[in-house]
Amino acid sequence: MAREKRIQELHIAVPSLFRCPISMDVMKSPVSLCTGVTYDRSSIETWLALGHNTCPATMQTLPSTHTTPNLTLRRLINHWLSQPDEVLQPSPVISKQQVAEVIEAGEFIDPVSLEKIIGFMKASEENLKFVAQSCDAISRLFEVFGKADDEIRVSELKVEIFYLIAQENVVGERLIYIFKSDIEKDWFSSSFAFVLQKCSSESKLKCAKILELMAQNPESHFTIAGKPELLRQLCNMLTVDQTDTSAAEASFSALSAMSKYSRQAKKELIRFGLVARVGEILCSSSSSSSTRAINEKALGMLAMIATCTEGRAVIGADEECVVGVVKKLMKCSGEATEDGVRVLWSVCWLGRDTVAQGRVVRVNGLTKVLLVMQSDCSESTRRMCGELVKVLRAKNVKSNLGPYQTRTTHITPY
Numbered sequence: 577m578a579r580e581k582r583i584q585e586l587h588i589a590v591p592s593l594f595r596c597p598i599s600m601d602v603m604k605s606p607v608s609l610c611t612g613v614t615y616d617r618s619s620i621e622t623w624l625a626l627g628h629n630t631c632p633a634t635m636q637t638l639p640s641t642h643t644t645p646n647l648t649l650r651r652l653i654n655h656w657l658s659q660p661d662e663v664l665q666p667s668p669v670i671s672k673q674q675v676a677e678v679i680e681a682g683e684f685i686d687p688v689s690l691e692k693i694i695g696f697m698k699a700s701e702e703n704l705k706f707v708a709q710s711c712d713a714i715s716r717l718f719e720v721f722g723k724a725d726d727e728i729r730v731s732e733l734k735v736e737i738f739y740l741i742a743q744e745n746v747v748g749e750r751l752i753y754i755f756k757s758d759i760e761k762d763w764f765s766s767s768f769a770f771v772l773q774k775c776s777s778e779s780k781l782k783c784a785k786i787l788e789l790m791a792q793n794p795e796s797h798f799t800i801a802g803k804p805e806l807l808r809q810l811c812n813m814l815t816v817d818q819t820d821t822s823a824a825e826a827s828f829s830a831l832s833a834m835s836k837y838s839r840q841a842k843k844e845l846i847r848f849g850l851v852a853r854v855g856e857i858l859c860s861s862s863s864s865s866s867t868r869a870i871n872e873k874a875l876g877m878l879a880m881i882a883t884c885t886e887g888r889a890v891i892g893a894d895e896e897c898v899v900g901v902v903k904k905l906m907k908c909s910g911e912a913t914e915d916g917v918r919v920l921w922s923v924c925w926l927g928r929d930t931v932a933q934g935r936v937v938r939v940n941g942l943t944k945v946l947l948v949m950q951s952d953c954s955e956s957t958r959r960m961c962g963e964l965v966k967v968l969r970a971k972n973v974k975s976n977l978g979p980y981q982t983r984t985t986h987i988t989p990y
Contacts, residue, residue: 591656592698593649593652594649594652594653594656595698596615596616596619597613597615597632597633598615598616598619598620598623598632599616599619599701600698600699600700600701600704601616602653602657603615603616603649603650603653604616604617604618605617605618605645605650606645606646606649606650606653607620607643607644607645607646608643608644608645608646609631609638609641609643610638610639610640610642611631611633611634611636611638613631613632613633613634614646614649615632617643620632620643621643624641629641634822634825635785635822635825635826635829636821636822636825636869637868637869637872637909639868670692670693670695670696672703672706674692675692675693675696675706675707678692678693679710687727687729687730687733690730690733690734690737691733693707693737694733694736694737694740697737697740698740704740704743707737707740707741708740708741728774728775728776731767731770731771731774731775731779732771732775732776732779734767735771735775735779735782735783735786736779736782738786739782739783739785739786742785742786742789765803765805765806766805768783768786768787768806769805769806769808769809771783772784772806772809772810772812772813773809773812777822777823780813780823780826780827781822781823781826784810784813784823784826784827784829784830785826785829785830787800787806787810787830787833787834788826788829788830788833788834791830791833791834791836792833797833797834797836797837797838798837798838800834801834801835801837801838801840801841802838802840802841804844806834807831807834807835807841807844807845807848808844808848810827810830810831810834811827811831811845811848811849811850811853813826813827814827814828814850814853814854814857815853816856816857816860821867821869821870824857824870825869825870825873828870828873828874828876828877829873831845831850831877832873832876832877832880835880835881836880839884842880842881842883842884842886842887843884843886845881846881846886846887846890850877850881851878851881851887851890851891851894851897852894852896852897854874854877854878854897854900855894855896855897855898855899855900856896857870857871857874857900858871858874858875858896858897858900858901858903858904859896859899859900859903868907868908871904871907871908871912872908872909872911872912872915875901875904875908875912875913875915875916875919876911876912876915878891878897878901878915878916878919879915879916879918879919879922882918882919882922882923883922885927887922888922888923888926888927888929889927889929891919891922891923891932892923892924892927892929892931892932893931893932895935898920898923898932898935898936899935899939901916901919901920902916902920902936902939902940902941902944903939904916905917905941905944905945905947905948906944906947906948906951910951910952910953913948913951913953914948914953914954914957917945917948917953917957917960917961917964918957918960920936920941920945920964921960921961921963921964924936924964924967924968925960925963925964925966925967928967930971933967933968933971934971936968936971937968937971941968942965942968942969945961945964945965945968946961946965948961949961949962949965
């Protein structure tokens, strides 16, 4: 304890690998989740005890909350802590006064200044709040972010600062309020689109999370949703052949928030080929836990797209998409399965798409729907299943369900 206090007093540069992503303190007992991210045991256990089932750093759904001690990292941290003070040189982290001077001078555009600010914000929660709660700091950041700049590294540093600010809970609504007018400007769309198109996967992920935060705010939702280029670049992040699925998950979350109440945003996503991309993802043979999380978000996205007439028409016309939805029924979470039923109901029952009805029947969709009816689903989902059975049994000439009245008491899964 004395050693850690001494490190704080000297502003020692703590390797980022040694800090817990939740508390930002040096980890005492590092443990890893199944996502591969390591946290301090006390921090992650508190997170899980609150009922969360996601990885705080990646927001991936956790198939297992089991933690594994990271003994190698623990030895490295203990070795680092055992070094004499003269070996641990004071960090280049600047003081609050220096941060205030940088902000006042408007030096955010300088990569070195950006890195200093980031180092200061990551050094402690108090430092993060100092910048996040400063209206001047946030305003300066947006001013610089709006300048024409095609340097990837500089853009990534800007996103990193804004992402850190966005994570500070107390900023929330006030952050959006400050920048209502800025979000409407063209530079906002072009700057974020550049990051989504050119920068690293990590920066894209953080950029998507920032946009999701903004889109969740009622005052900025429709302005964010009205940026076609942002929607296009987020769509481009959705690919089947990728090893890191975190960016795709973040993209789905952002797109969902941006199109939730905007019919125009849904129409733009359809124009950008979202339905075809989702179909490819759902028909992928991969069955890893991360892929499952993407499938669940994909089904939720489709359910939202299917709420508009254009969406139902495109989904029904895409054979791969319809087949993919049927295949994922009962193979994802209960919520995702209900989203899948909602998609099929919207296309086959509400939209009366006979072609889509035939495709559902050909891949044994009728049996899947009956199985969902027997599961612990909501009443609204059970009702949709019943209406689906009515239209699908007419397409299934080999079915013996002619007299079936859509009640669940006599259903057999065989």
